Amino acid sequence: MLKSTPKYVNLLIAALVLFSSSVFAQDTSDQDTSSTGGTLTFPDPSNYSLEVIFDPISGNYLVYKKIGDVLLPIPEVWTTDQYRQYMYDQAESDYFGSKSALLNASGDNPRDDAGLVPQLQTGNEALGKVFGSDLVEIRPQGMAEIRFGGRYQYVENPGIPVRNQKTFAFDFGQRIQMNVKGTIGDRLDLGINYDTEASFAFDNQMKLNFEGEEDDIVKRLEMGNINMPINSSLITGAQSLFGLKGQFQFGNTMVTTVFSEQR
Structure with a gap:
């Protein structure tokens, strides 16, 4: 004969089940709130x-x-x-x-005026005395294109020997457009403009310019593409020259010399 479970035991079990359900629901609610809420991050002292x-x-x-x-x-x-x-x-x-x-x-971006090659400070005192500063800066710009390929040709002509009907040859091509500007100190400027597809030779320019100070004998030295204008109607100056040009001052006398060839 089975004994019936006392009534107070059933009530105790039901109370425990309800309490466990309420605790689980409370934990779930807390987890959802923490997952959707934000966090505050303070910097270290x-x-x-x-x-x-x-x-x-x-x-x-x-x-x-x-x-x-x-x-x-x-x-x-x-x-x-x-x-x-x-x-x-x-x-x-x-x-x-x-x-x-x-x-x-x-207040400015230091890379706005920077070139491909960074500025170089040599620390050479002799270079600083001649050019006013030992700072060297070179700014290259342009593009270089190199083409490489092969060309195969077959000519079916009975009048040509069989071994000469098929020919193969390599095909090379290049194109360079280059513009270089550079300075050495405060007195020497460098400018190069080169294009392999230029129509004329004088379109490719290269010039090296040195500027002297007010009390120097050497006022200006130019090397590369130069010209020699003359303020006279009897003798005309020469243009499109390539060589060396110098301007010197001896007291109140200015002397200009040119060693060049005309292009």
Whole structure:
């Protein structure tokens, strides 16, 4: 004969089931709220830093948190990969931080006027005395195109020997458009303009120009494509010259010399 379960036991079981259901519903509600809510991230204080110590026994890195001069006693343990990633992130942050500070300080982008080849400061005192400065800057611009291929030709002509009916030859081609501007110090300028498809030879220009100071005997030196204008109706000047031209001053006398060929 089975004994019936007491009534108060059934009531106790029902109460436990209801309590468990309410707790589960409360936990689910809390999880949903936390997943949809946002988080606030505050920057580290200025006196907060990390001190990393290498442990040769375990081969890991012990990372201590430091606030001011107080070192927290319990460190974090980093592997070699974690420490390498931390150093990479620090270097990247410092690099972009320095570039941002430079941009904010100048107000202009320092790369706007930069050429393909960066400025070079030689530190040579003799170069600075001759050209006014030891700063060398070269700005190349242009394009270069190289074509490479082959040409196969078959001519079915009974009057031509069989071995000469089939021909193969390589086909090469190039095109260069180049414009170079450069300076050495404050007195020497370089300009080159070259195009392989120029119609005339004088379209390709190359000029080296040196400017002297007010008290120098050498006032100007030009090398490359030059001209010699003459302010006279009896003798006409020459144009499209290639060579060397110099202007010198001896007291109140100006002397101009030209060594060149006409193109």
